[in-house]
Amino acid sequence: MASNLSFVLNKPNDVTFEERPVPKLQNPHDVLVAVNYTGICGSDVHYWVHGAIGHFVVKDPMVLGHESAGTVVEVGPEVKTLKKGDRIALEPGYPCRRCGSCLSGHYNLCPDMVFAATPPYHGTLTGFWVAPFDFCYKLPENVSLQEGALIEPLAVAVHIVKQARVQPGQSVVIMGAGPVGLLCGAVARAYGATKVVAVDIVQAKLDFALSYAATHTYMSQRVSPEENAAALIKSADLGAGADVVIDASGAEPSIQAALHVVRMGGTYVQGGMGKADITFPIMALCLKEVTARGSFRYGSGDYKLAIDLVAAGRVDVKKLVTGVVPFEDAEEAFKKVKEGQVIKILIAGPNEKVVQGMDTSVDEKKLQQAQAAGSTGCC
Ligand SMILES: NC(=O)c1ccc[n+]([C@@H]2O[C@H](COP(=O)([O-])OP(=O)(O)OC[C@H]3O[C@@H](n4cnc5c(N)ncnc54)[C@H](O)[C@@H]3O)[C@@H](O)[C@H]2O)c1
Numbered sequence: 001m002a003s004n005l006s007f008v009l010n011k012p013n014d015v016t017f018e019e020r021p022v023p024k025l026q027n028p029h030d031v032l033v034a035v036n037y038t039g040i041c042g043s044d045v046h047y048w049v050h051g052a053i054g055h056f057v058v059k060d061p062m063v064l065g066h067e068s069a070g071t072v073v074e075v076g077p078e079v080k081t082l083k084k085g086d087r088i089a090l091e092p093g094y095p096c097r098r099c100g101s102c103l104s105g106h107y108n109l110c111p112d113m114v115f116a117a118t119p120p121y122h123g124t125l126t127g128f129w130v131a132p133f134d135f136c137y138k139l140p141e142n143v144s145l146q147e148g149a150l151i152e153p154l155a156v157a158v159h160i161v162k163q164a165r166v167q168p169g170q171s172v173v174i175m176g177a178g179p180v181g182l183l184c185g186a187v188a189r190a191y192g193a194t195k196v197v198a199v200d201i202v203q204a205k206l207d208f209a210l211s212y213a214a215t216h217t218y219m220s221q222r223v224s225p226e227e228n229a230a231a232l233i234k235s236a237d238l239g240a241g242a243d244v245v246i247d248a249s250g251a252e253p254s255i256q257a258a259l260h261v262v263r264m265g266g267t268y269v270q271g272g273m274g275k276a277d278i279t280f281p282i283m284a285l286c287l288k289e290v291t292a293r294g295s296f297r298y299g300s301g302d303y304k305l306a307i308d309l310v311a312a313g314r315v316d317v318k319k320l321v322t323g324v325v326p327f328e329d330a331e332e333a334f335k336k337v338k339e340g341q342v343i344k345i346l347i348a349g350p351n352e353k354v355v356q357g358m359d360t361s362v363d364e365k366k367l368q369q370a371q372a373a374g375s376t377g378c379c
């Protein structure tokens with residue numbers, strides 16, 4: 001019998017492996033999926049370390065993980081578009097489909113969203129997962145299951161870039177060169193941005209960003225937001241400022257600088273999640289008539305576009321995978337993410353044979369120095 005071993009967070013810094021019953025289809029439209037690979041997101045690490053994100057508090061043991069791809073092993077009687085053996089990327093949040101947000105096409109804003117590894121709901125670091133068929137996206141032949149596990153963070157980036165309304169020829173500055181910021185850069189390039197400036201406080205991350213999708217990089221300094229913005233604009237030759245600035249860091253100094261980097265009439269998008277309240281330069285927002293938008297998870301068409309971008313070779317997600325580890329090494333992998341030693345690490349499902357070990361291709365020394373200085377990651 002295949003294992004339904006699950007990686008369970010009991011309370012902060014206390015995780016265990018638990019053999020849980022294989023879930024059953026709840027609805028004729030459901031499919032049962034064997035989870036092949038799951039990426040670790042900063043939010044998983046945040047729950048592991050702190051037991052909460054904002055008002056989402058882990059009160060009962062919760063299975064972690066939500067960035068998964070898997071193989072269909074059973075389909076409900078009403079499922080017409082998927083069959084046993086299909087390889088899929090799993091969209092991990094299921095909206096009510098009936099509220100005003102859902103009916104207006106913004107299901108990511110559904111107040112009754114059931115989202116994997118967001119308490120009280122269990123996540124996908126488990127052997128088997130039940131999902132509505134229309135939240136399972138069949139992977140094209142040329143997209144691997146490991147790439148499939150990266151579709152979730154790529155969909156986050158797709159949604160952010162859509163919110164930014166990036167146009168061909170535009171300049172886009174991205175604060176934060178973690179997985180989300182890197183992927184925003186790649187999607188912005190796919191949308192035709194000609195200048196993509198990656199901003200971070202860790203040189204190794206900037207080096208990677210330049211080898212990935214960024215055309216320019218800028219190392220944020222410990223100076224005022226105005227000074228940082230002026231130096232950034234000069235170093236990337238942005239003239240009167242960037243057409244679009246995206247925050248993918250959640251860090252207050254980066255958000256403050258962003259409003260001084262964006263041009264008159266430009267667009268600012270908040271993708272990063274950090275402190276709930278910060279000091280925000282409202283005068284710059286007002287006087288420059290900046291369009292500011294939030295971005296939360298992903299909605300209609302985002303998963304499909306993310307898969308199409310990978311299948312068409314427009315976004316390379318493989319490059320972000322630092323390593324793949326067996327299921328029993330999940331806690332070790334979480335430690336590596338917390339310490340900022342990896343870009344994206346995949347955990348193989350409990351029924352999956354691992355093909356490669358952990359390869360920390362990022363400059364570990366520099367990342368460790370930065371981590372010692374308390375500067376990386378969301379935790
Ligand atoms: N909006 C959403 O739906 C959504 C979804 C997933 C993740 N997120 C958020 O997006 C952000 C990025 O996610 P990630 O997985 O890439 O996280 P990450 O922690 O790997 O990346 C954040 C990056 O920001 C950098 N940084 C920190 N302070 C900075 C500063 N002052 N200036 C510039 N860069 C700075 C860090 O060094 C790091 O490289 C996080 O805040 C995460 O919570 C949002």
Ligand SMILES: OC[C@H](O)C(O)[C@@H](O)CO
Pocket residue numbers: 041043053115118152153156273297
């Ligand atoms: O990619 C999805 C995100 O990780 C989640 O929305 C999380 O950050 C908040 O629940």
